Amino acid sequence: MENTGKKLPEATNFIEQFINEDIESGKVGAIQTRFPPEPNGYLHIGHAKSMFVNFGTALRYGGKCNLFFDDTNPSKEKTEFVDAIRADIRWLGYEWARECYASDFFDTIYEYALRLIREGKAFVCDLSAEEIKNTRGTLTEPGQESPYRNRTAEENLRLFTEMKEGKYRDGEKCLRAKIDMASPNLNMRDPVIYRILHATHHRTGDKWCIYPMYDYAHPICDYLQGVTHSLCTLEFEDHRPLYDWVGIALGFSPKPRQIEFARLNITNTVMSKRYLKKLVEENLVHGWDDPRMPTLSGLRNRGIPAEAVRDFCSRIGIAKANSECEYSYFEACVREYLNAHAERAMAVLSPLKLTITNYEGEELLDFDVNQADENAGTRAVKFGKHLYIESTDFSLDPPPKYFRLKKDGYVRLKNAYIVHCDDVAIDEQGNVQEVFCTYIPESHSGNDTSGIKVKGVIHWVNADECVDMQVRQYESLLRDADYAGQDFSERMNAQSEIILQAKAEPYLAQAKDGTPFQLMRTGYYKKCTDNGELVLSEIVSLKDNFNKK
Numbered sequence: 001m002e003n004t005g006k007k008l009p010e011a012t013n014f015i016e017q018f019i020n021e022d023i024e025s026g027k028v029g030a031i032q033t034r035f036p037p038e039p040n041g042y043l044h045i046g047h048a049k050s051m052f053v054n055f056g057t058a059l060r061y062g063g064k065c066n067l068f069f070d071d072t073n074p075s076k077e078k079t080e081f082v083d084a085i086r087a088d089i090r091w092l093g094y095e096w097a098r099e100c101y102a103s104d105f106f107d108t109i110y111e112y113a114l115r116l117i118r119e120g121k122a123f124v125c126d127l128s129a130e131e132i133k134n135t136r137g138t139l140t141e142p143g144q145e146s147p148y149r150n151r152t153a154e155e156n157l158r159l160f161t162e163m164k165e166g167k168y169r170d171g172e173k174c175l176r177a178k179i180d181m182a183s184p185n186l187n188m189r190d191p192v193i194y195r196i197l198h199a200t201h202h203r204t205g206d207k208w209c210i211y212p213m214y215d216y217a218h219p220i221c222d223y224l225q226g227v228t229h230s231l232c233t234l235e236f237e238d239h240r241p242l243y244d245w246v247g248i249a250l251g252f253s254p255k256p257r258q259i260e261f262a263r264l265n266i267t268n269t270v271m272s273k274r275y276l277k278k279l280v281e282e283n284l285v286h287g288w289d290d291p292r293m294p295t296l297s298g299l300r301n302r303g304i305p306a307e308a309v310r311d312f313c314s315r316i317g318i319a320k321a322n323s324e325c326e327y328s329y330f331e332a333c334v335r336e337y338l339n340a341h342a343e344r345a346m347a348v349l350s351p352l353k354l355t356i357t358n359y360e361g362e363e364l365l366d367f368d369v370n371q372a373d374e375n376a377g378t379r380a381v382k383f384g385k386h387l388y389i390e391s392t393d394f395s396l397d398p399p400p401k402y403f404r405l406k407k408d409g410y411v412r413l414k415n416a417y418i419v420h421c422d423d424v425a426i427d428e429q430g431n432v433q434e435v436f437c438t439y440i441p442e443s444h445s446g447n448d449t450s451g452i453k454v455k456g457v458i459h460w461v462n463a464d465e466c467v468d469m470q471v472r473q474y475e476s477l478l479r480d481a482d483y484a485g486q487d488f489s490e491r492m493n494a495q496s497e498i499i500l501q502a503k504a505e506p507y508l509a510q511a512k513d514g515t516p517f518q519l520m521r522t523g524y525y526k527k528c529t530d531n532g533e534l535v536l537s538e539i540v541s542l543k544d545n546f547n548k549k
């Protein structure tokens with residue numbers, strides 16, 4: 001393959017260094033990668049990193065990235081998952097060149113197995129899975145050769161054909177590569193490459209009752225797609241010699257190159273599909289797209305912008321060594337994006353009535369639509385005599401340095417006036433029912449001549465026009481990381497979803513479903529409608545509160 005002499009992108013990580021070497025040495029021309037999910041569950045944020053690596057690398061080199069469904073395990077795979085995976089990739093903003101399935105290649109994979117048998121590189125073994133495991137040896141001791149290892153090619157061909165024709169039960173026989181039972185790498189000790197499994201496949205139906213193993217099928221599928229660089233996570237590093245063995249045994253040219261990178265791990269976030277599936281099946285969450293789930297559909301449903309997920313993947317970078325990233329780092333990326341893009345609005349999550357006894361009528365006040373965006377302009381909000389404030393912004397028994405509202409104290413109402421609390425209505429249980437204030441007419445925001453100094457500014461909504469909205473607040477599904485080592489079910493946080501009834505500006509109710517807002521002093525919320533009810537669903541709090549408790 002010739003080197004076109006085009007200038008290479010400067011390598012920003014070790015994968016790109018390898019790719020540049022391969023291009024410079026003339027080993028490869030156009031770059032081709034693939035994103036290889038197994039359709040046995042929904043994609044999670046770890047997959048976002050894999051996509052960032054696979055799609056992102058291809059993009060940088062002007063190459064292509066395929067969507068490759070690794071469907072060699074028929075009992076766990078479903079079309080529902082295939083559809084969800086496609087939708088999630090598109091949401092994240094990637095486009096694949098070609099969509100293909102391991103099962104598209106089953107015929108060729110089978111033909112290649114016949115070739116390996118004819119060339120004495122594979123044999124049919126009658127040992128059970130248990131016996132194979134027990135004769136595999138250990139890291140310090142070699143394994144034992146199977147008594148079936150020296151069957152003739154003719155006998156192997158006959159038996160393998162019979163396996164395919166359904167003559168044997170599951171596990172009665174298998175096909176093994178004939179490599180080296182003394183190899184220091186356990187994956188090279190005559191690994192199983194085909195197994196018998198009488199299962200209906202979601203695409204090939206009952207055509208097959210033998211299925212290739214991942215380690216054998218994957219290099220073949222990569223080669224048949226024209227993959228130049230097969231980028232995968234570190235747990236496959238020990239499998240690379242087998243990946244290469246398959247390519248060499250079958251004479252692939254050019255042989256795809258496998259390069260491993262570190263998985264994304266995030267504190268207090270479990271990504272394994274097995275665990276996520278358990279949460280869904282045991283109804284511990286509302287579904288795969290529950291806003292508390294680390295799935296991409298969960299993040300989307302939560303209102304997290306795809307741009308923030310991509311930005312996060314880009315910032316954490318691509319490394320060769322495993323590490324764990326703080327969840328708060330992800331949240332910071334989400335906040336940064338929303339700060340620049342979300343409109344501001346006011347809602348009161350635990351409403352307390354505030355009446356301004358000396359105010360009559362109403363007026364329109366200017367609010368910045370988004371003070372982080374100069375071009376966003378302003379929006380008018382109606383101020384009046386009857387308001388709601390957060391009950392937490394008033395204290396009967398204020399601690400020192402309490403700058404919000406207290407009896408006989410002053411506070412500024414956001415973008416409006418300074419008010420003085422004259423009186424409080426308290427019910428028989430001692431709960432504050434309503435606060436009565438007087439406002440200072442000369443204290444109008446932006447034109448304050450009152451001379452009164454206040455440290456606290458609180459938000460409010462107009463009680464005469466506000467709307468009721470349900471607020472959903474989220475916390476981590478798992479209680480904090482100190483519980484590590486325990487079963488996940490014991491770590492479940494029973495209070496991870498909190499429902500409140502809020503009073504909100506009418507502007508929020510009119511917004512299109514899905515619009516994100518910064519609720520002043522509270523957090524970022526997505527407006528939505530559920531069964532006709534108006535909902536504000538938390539995306540991320542304004543501050544990092546993970547360690548608050």
Ligand code: ATP
Pocket residue numbers: 035036037038039045046047049050231232233262263264265271272273274
């Ligand atoms: P899980 O263990 O969550 O089930 P998986 O590896 O079995 O994940 P696949 O569907 O096989 O999931 O993964 C598709 C691709 O995504 C693989 O190349 C895999 O290495 C990669 N991937 C999965 N989890 C992560 C992660 N946390 N960080 C980076 N890449 C990941």
Ligand code: MG
Pocket residue numbers: 038
């Ligand atoms: Mg997997």
